[in-house]
Amino acid sequence: MAQERTNAATFKGNPITLIGPELHVGDAAPDFKVSKNLLEEATLKDYAGKIKLISVVPSLDTGVCDAQTRRFNEEAAGLGDDVIVLTISADLPFAQERWCAAAGIDRVVTLSDHKEMSFGDAYGVHIKEFRLDMRSIFVVDKNDKITYVEYLKEMAEHPNYENAVAAVKELL
Template sequence: MASITFGGDQVTLLGNEVKVGDKAPAFTVLANDLSEKALNDYKGVRLISVVPSLDTGVCDAQTRRFNEEASKLDGVTILTISADLPFAQKRWCGNAGLEHAITLSDHRNLSFGEAFGVAIKELRLLARAVFVVDSNDTITYVEYVSEATNHPNYEAALNAAKKAN
């Protein structure tokens, strides 16, 4: 399993660590309208940006950065997943001027978090991570950010999404 810290303290990740070359595991999350969504609801290349909470500075910056870059990536869908409530995600998107961003909530049962090995046991939040899944549902890029309050490697993730396209 990936080993991460949150604010300098070691935390326990639940679920299974995924690796490049693995088939993306199944999961169910909630959209802002409370409808259930799964990976196969989105086609083509998917860049999955995982954040602990949209209401924090690094998560806000990460979500903005990937969504701003999305306009330059034909055929790539950016999915932002957190354990925030769908209502909070919708409010954040409106306040951030990102009404078209796809934010998905794993709050209900941590299905995504456990499937991808990013559910933080002690906090019931998701660890910061980035995954790229190609159109065949194969994982082509994985980054578990070792300190949850740090930024991911944006350039590496965006380059991986371009190559997977």
């Protein structure tokens, strides 16, 4: 049975339960299995040798998630080829593709946790009440060690973009 962290976060002030462990700087990044599209899957190993900025959003079709993904798409332009920016949500791959096309997102790789919630369970961001992933940021170095973590306490708040980008730049 997966670990449940009650009152770990809130949605509009109401407590929500997160499934999975709370990860920390220095931890080995857990593997995960998410969908690139309907037929292709991706795991942590697919991004081996890259610095990974993992931006987790509940749904791309909401204001804060939209803004977060657009911001990291802009930031990705200045981070170079050693960095990959992954946006993970529980949106269906079709919805992610449609949203990216409409928003002009071309530097961020969107991945869907919808099928198994594998990422959410491994990284402690699976929201039990909604079957979505909680807003959070992880920076993982080329050796798959976590070097930066931000778990937001309120789902509707923005992450600290500057700190996340600075954590990536420290690894360059």
